[in-house]
Amino acid sequence: MGLLGGAVGLILGSIRLPALIRILKVDPRIAAGTNLFIGFFMGALGWIGHVAQGEVNYPLLAMMGSGAMVGSYFGAKLTGKVNLNTLNGAMGLVLLVVGALLVWQAYRLSDLA
Numbered sequence: 001m002g003l004l005g006g007a008v009g010l011i012l013g014s015i016r017l018p019a020l021i022r023i024l025k026v027d028p029r030i031a032a033g034t035n036l037f038i039g040f041f042m043g044a045l046g047w048i049g050h051v052a053q054g055e056v057n058y059p060l061l062a063m064m065g066s067g068a069m070v071g072s073y074f075g076a077k078l079t080g081k082v083n084l085n086t087l088n089g090a091m092g093l094v095l096l097v098v099g100a101l102l103v104w105q106a107y108r109l110s111d112l113a
Contacts (some may be wrong), residue, residue: 013039014095028087029079094104
């Protein structure tokens with residue numbers, strides 16, 4: 001996953017999360033936290049690289065960081081309380097929506113070229 005993520009420039013949480021759950025048989029609640037932990041450090045290292053090159057969009061960083069902090073807070077509070085099947089369904093739905101948006105964007109950009 002690391003090699004693939006580096007090759008395409010993504011942290012690949014969308015692949016890592018299902019792999020943790022299905023292949024490694026990690027409890028989805030622990031897999032979600034582990035995935036966020038890994039993603040945080042991957043993002044932090046990417047940010048350091050952008051800072052070194054002076055290519056940081058600070059307003060976007062503040063906006064996305066604020067949303068991530070709020071979402072992480074409420075997500076951590078709900079993870080232990082939500083039914084495991086509901087959590088699996090929610091994670092699957094998010095992955096489906098993100099996948100559909102990526103496919104749509106790829107087709108839209110190919111029409112512009």
